[in-house]
Amino acid sequence: MMNGSSNSDDIVVKCVDIHKSFGSNHVLKGIDLQVKASEVLCIIGPSGSGKSTLLRCINYLETPDSGDIIVHNQRIGVYTKKNGQRAPLPGPELAKQRRRLGMVFQHFNLFPHMTVLGNLIEAPVGVRGLSKADARALARDLLAKVGLGDREDAYPAQLSGGQKQRVAIARALAMGPEVMLFDEPTSALDPEIVGEVLEVMRFLSTEGMTMLVVTHEMSFVRDVADRVVFMDEGCVVETGTPQEILLAPKVARTAQFLERLL
Amino acid sequence: MNMSRAVDGAELLVPYELRPDRSARYFARIVGKWLLRLAIFVLAIMALHLLITSDTIEWHVVAQYLTAPAILQGVITTLVLTAIAMIIGILLGGLLALMRLSNSLLLNGVTSLYLWFFRGTPLLVQILFWYNLASFIKRISIGIPFGPSFISWNTNDLISPLTAAILALGLNQAAYMCEIVRAGILGVDEGQLEASAALGMTSSRAFRRIVLPQAMRIIIPPTSNNAIGLLKDSSLVSVISMTELLYAVQQVYSRTFQTIPLLIVASIWYLMMTTVTSIGQYYIERHYGRGTRRDQRLSAVARITVMFRKNLLSVVKVG
Ligand SMILES: Nc1ncnc2c1ncn2[C@@H]1O[C@H](COP(=O)(O)OP(=O)(O)O)[C@@H](O)[C@H]1O
Ligand SMILES: [Mg+2]
Numbered sequence: 001m002m003n004g005s006s007n008s009d010d011i012v013v014k015c016v017d018i019h020k021s022f023g024s025n026h027v028l029k030g031i032d033l034q035v036k037a038s039e040v041l042c043i044i045g046p047s048g049s050g051k052s053t054l055l056r057c058i059n060y061l062e063t064p065d066s067g068d069i070i071v072h073n074q075r076i077g078v079y080t081k082k083n084g085q086r087a088p089l090p091g092p093e094l095a096k097q098r099r100r101l102g103m104v105f106q107h108f109n110l111f112p113h114m115t116v117l118g119n120l121i122e123a124p125v126g127v128r129g130l131s132k133a134d135a136r137a138l139a140r141d142l143l144a145k146v147g148l149g150d151r152e153d154a155y156p157a158q159l160s161g162g163q164k165q166r167v168a169i170a171r172a173l174a175m176g177p178e179v180m181l182f183d184e185p186t187s188a189l190d191p192e193i194v195g196e197v198l199e200v201m202r203f204l205s206t207e208g209m210t211m212l213v214v215t216h217e218m219s220f221v222r223d224v225a226d227r228v229v230f231m232d233e234g235c236v237v238e239t240g241t242p243q244e245i246l247l248a249p250k251v252a253r254t255a256q257f258l259e260r261l262l
Numbered sequence: 263m264n265m266s267r268a269v270d271g272a273e274l275l276v277p278y279e280l281r282p283d284r285s286a287r288y289f290a291r292i293v294g295k296w297l298l299r300l301a302i303f304v305l306a307i308m309a310l311h312l313l314i315t316s317d318t319i320e321w322h323v324v325a326q327y328l329t330a331p332a333i334l335q336g337v338i339t340t341l342v343l344t345a346i347a348m349i350i351g352i353l354l355g356g357l358l359a360l361m362r363l364s365n366s367l368l369l370n371g372v373t374s375l376y377l378w379f380f381r382g383t384p385l386l387v388q389i390l391f392w393y394n395l396a397s398f399i400k401r402i403s404i405g406i407p408f409g410p411s412f413i414s415w416n417t418n419d420l421i422s423p424l425t426a427a428i429l430a431l432g433l434n435q436a437a438y439m440c441e442i443v444r445a446g447i448l449g450v451d452e453g454q455l456e457a458s459a460a461l462g463m464t465s466s467r468a469f470r471r472i473v474l475p476q477a478m479r480i481i482i483p484p485t486s487n488n489a490i491g492l493l494k495d496s497s498l499v500s501v502i503s504m505t506e507l508l509y510a511v512q513q514v515y516s517r518t519f520q521t522i523p524l525l526i527v528a529s530i531w532y533l534m535m536t537t538v539t540s541i542g543q544y545y546i547e548r549h550y551g552r553g554t555r556r557d558q559r560l561s562a563v564a565r566i567t568v569m570f571r572k573n574l575l576s577v578v579k580v581g
Contacts, residue, residue, distance in 0.1 A: 061456055092464050099462035109457035112553045113475045123461035126471065155553035168457075175461060 010037045012179050012210045018057055018067035020050075027053045028064070029234040035179065038208040042221045042242075045231035046257055051214040054231070055181050058212070059101040060094055071100055072178060099127060102172030102180040106187050108164040110156040116143065116167050117152040124174050135174070142170040146200050162193035166200055173204075180204065182213040198224075218261060222246055230254045323523035327514060328530065336510025337531050343427055343506055344493045350432030351492070352485070355439025362444050373440065380437035386498050388434055393426040393502040427499035427506075435492055442484045446477035478550040486543035490536045497532075507531055 013035040020028040027050045035041045043051050056062040058069050060077040069076040076097050078086050089097070111119050120139035124130045130138065143149050146166040156164055165185055172180060182201065186194040198220050205211060205224050215221065221228055221242055228245040230238045230253075238251045249255045313319060327333055358376060361369040380388070396417040405411030450473050458468030500509035507528055515524040 059460055061459060095459070095462050095464045097462075098460060101460070103457075103460035105453060105457065105460075107453055109451075109453035111454065111457070111472055113479075113550075114553065122471065123458075123463060126467060127462045157553055171461070 011035070012037050012039075012072060013058060013212065014068075014070040015054070015058065016068040016070070018054065018069070019065045020053055020057055020062060021065055027234050028057065031067070031231075031234075031236055033229065033236065035210060035212055037210055039226045040205045040211045040213065040224050041227050041229060042225040043212065043214045043229045043231055044216070044218075044221060044245075044257070045237075049231045050234045051231055052183050055103070055183050055212065055214055058181060059098050059103055061103075063088070071097070095127070099123075099175050100178045102175060102177030104165070104168050104172055104180065104182045104185045106184040108156070108161075108168045108188075110164055110168055110171070112156050114155075115152065116148065116154050116156070116159070119156070119167060120152075120171050120174050123171075128175060138174055139170070142173050143167075145173075145203070146170045147196070160193065161189045162196045165189065165197045169197075169200055169204075179210040179212060182211065182215070184214050184216065186215065186217055216261070218246065218258075230257065232257070318522045319526065320520065320523045323520050324526050324530075327511075327524060327527045330514075332510050332514065333507070333527060333531070336505060336507040337535075339505060339510075340493070340496055340507040340531075341535065343424075343431065343496050343499070343504075344489070346428050347431035347435055347496070348489050348492055350428070351435025351439045351488070354432070354436035356443050358436060358440035359443035359447065362440060363447060377437050377440060380434050385430070385434050385495060386501065389426065389430040389499055389502060392430045393421065393423065395421050395426070423499070423502045423504040426502055427496070427504045430499070431492060431496060435488065438488055439485065442481055442488070443477070446479075446481035447473060449480040450476045475550065479547075482543065482547055482550060486539060486546070490539050493535055493539065494532060497528075 011034050013033070015031050015033040018028050018031040019026075031050075031054055033041075033054075043054070045051055053062060057064045058076070060069070063077065068078075074097070077089050077094055079089050079093075081087050111122065114122060117136065117139055120142065121130075121132065121135035124135040124138060125132055128135075140149065140152065143152055146169055148163060148166055148170070151159065151163065151167075156167070159167065169180075169185075185201070186197050189197065194217065198217060201211070201213070201220070202224050213220075213225070223242075225242050228240060228242050229236055230245060230249070230251075232253050238245060238249060238254050240250075244250075245254065246258065249258065314321075358373050362373045364370070399417050401414050402417055402420060403411035403414035405413070454472050454476065455465075455468055458472045459465070463471070496506055497508035499506060500512060503509065505513070511524045511528045515521045518524075
């Protein structure tokens with residue numbers, strides 16, 4: 001305990017030997033990963049390599065077959081019974097843990113029957129227990145931050161893709177998460193709109209938000225990432241700074257992947 | 263075309279000529295369309311003439327009975343019966359849908375059996391079955407199964423025409439509502455549940471606040487269709503002497519033999535009730551349709567106009 005705690009303090013997310021299979025498809029084959037406070041960690045890799053599955057395991061949208069997800073020294077999704085056995089955490093408890101992890105999806109998943117403001121205050125009021133007035137004030141702050149201060153009464157169907165994704169980011173931030181998980185947040189967007197979403201993410205990183213970003217936007221990786229993880233076939237192949245990975249990959253598979261991208 | 267003229271880029275654009283269609287087929291189509299309109303017009307006049315001048319219809323009898331106390335009582339009974347059966351149908355149907363969507367094999371099996379029976383036998387048979395329940399189960403009691411009972415009723419006292427009618431219509435409706443609700447819930451994008459979970463909502467909250475309101479949009483149109491169907495099908499319970507609208511009318515014409523005028527009285531009331539239901543459907547749909555259209559600011563009037571024009575156009579096209 002003593003020796004471990006001093007240097008694990010600034011580690012926000014820790015994945016230890018995560019395995020996940022869908023039927024006979026072994027998708028994650030022992031993933032180890034650490035994200036430090038205020039760090040932007042980008043995950044790159046070919047389609048089907050398990051990047052989304054890893055992100056979804058971290059907030060337990062998928063249940064890992066084995067391994068530990070630890071967020072600030074607390075294990076996600078499991079608890080240890082008095083007799084020392086591990087058991088899955090009951091739903092409401094897991095829901096509480098998930099508030100600490102914000103997630104942004106490729107397809108936004110905004111609530112279409114609520115206005116922008118409704119989307120932003122739904123969970124803070126219903127889950128976090130904020131008063132409506134407080135939640136509204138917080139939501140307006142966040143909307144201003146993502147550049148949508150004037151669209152709070154719009155419904156998602158009235159927004160462009162880039163605006164939807166910025167609302168989705170604000171919605172996740174409204175829960176005050178300790179880390180933000182992004183799963184290809186710009187992959188569903190028209191090329192000319194990608195920039196406005198990346199700009200918001202870049203701004204978040206300057207504010208010190210801890211971020212785990214799955215992306216194919218290499219300019220974002222180069223400029224914003226503190227560290228890059230290259231994943232292939234369910235394994236972490238290589239980890240390093242953007243310079244190391246993008247410019248001088250040590251592993252042939254990484255080089256091949258990057259070549260195909262350019 | 264004179265090719266040599268096409269030197270400048272703009273000259274290359276051949277002006278589009280809208281030449282009037284003067285083919286024989288075109289004229290045949292126009293003549294056909296007008297003949298059809300004429301035929302429909304003549305038929306409508308004939309029907310109207312028949313309705314107004316027919317001796318058997320006796321419009322003064324229709325007017326006399328339209329608001330007679332016995333008939334109004336029947337109308338109210340029909341409405342109450344439909345409302346209660348629909349509420350049972352929606353609540354029980356919703357419960358069955360949740361059972362059907364659960365992972366439990368037992369609950370799935372129970373639901374399948376329920377649907378199999380209630381959708382597989384005629385409603386009329388079910389009505390007669392409930393009415394004659396007493397000859398099948400003599401007593402109904404609450405207590406420990408196969409053990410002592412705390413309260414017990416004679417089935418004959420319990421099953422009146424009213425309870426039999428409510429049971430038959432409600433339980434039958436539940437079977438159909440189950441499938442409607444299930445389809446509605448399945449129609450909501452899975453990403454909505456994921457987003458709710460990622461925001462820390464419990465599954466019951468996500469269902470209440472996120473899934474159900476969106477499912478309602480899918481559930482409501484077929485539900486109001488069912489309500490209209492139920493309103494009409496409730497006339498079937500006249501066979502067990504339940505005094506709803508049709509039976510009230512039958513009681514009158516069995517005395518006076520003014521069959522046709524009284525059936526018209528019933529029809530007028532049924533039409534009024536189904537029309538009001540349809541109008542209610544429009545407003546409920548509009549409420550749950552929030553956020554689905556880009557042109558939110560379109561006024562109700564404008565939207566009805568658009569709706570009307572679309573329907574009218576499709577009718578004309580079919581014609
Ligand atoms: N819910 C699921 N059920 C079955 N197979 C899945 C499921 N989710 C992902 N997979 C499979 O897992 C593999 C990795 O998918 P994914 O994590 O989405 O990859 P990536 O995000 O890197 O493109 C793919 O082969 C995919 O078909
Ligand atoms: Mg993916």
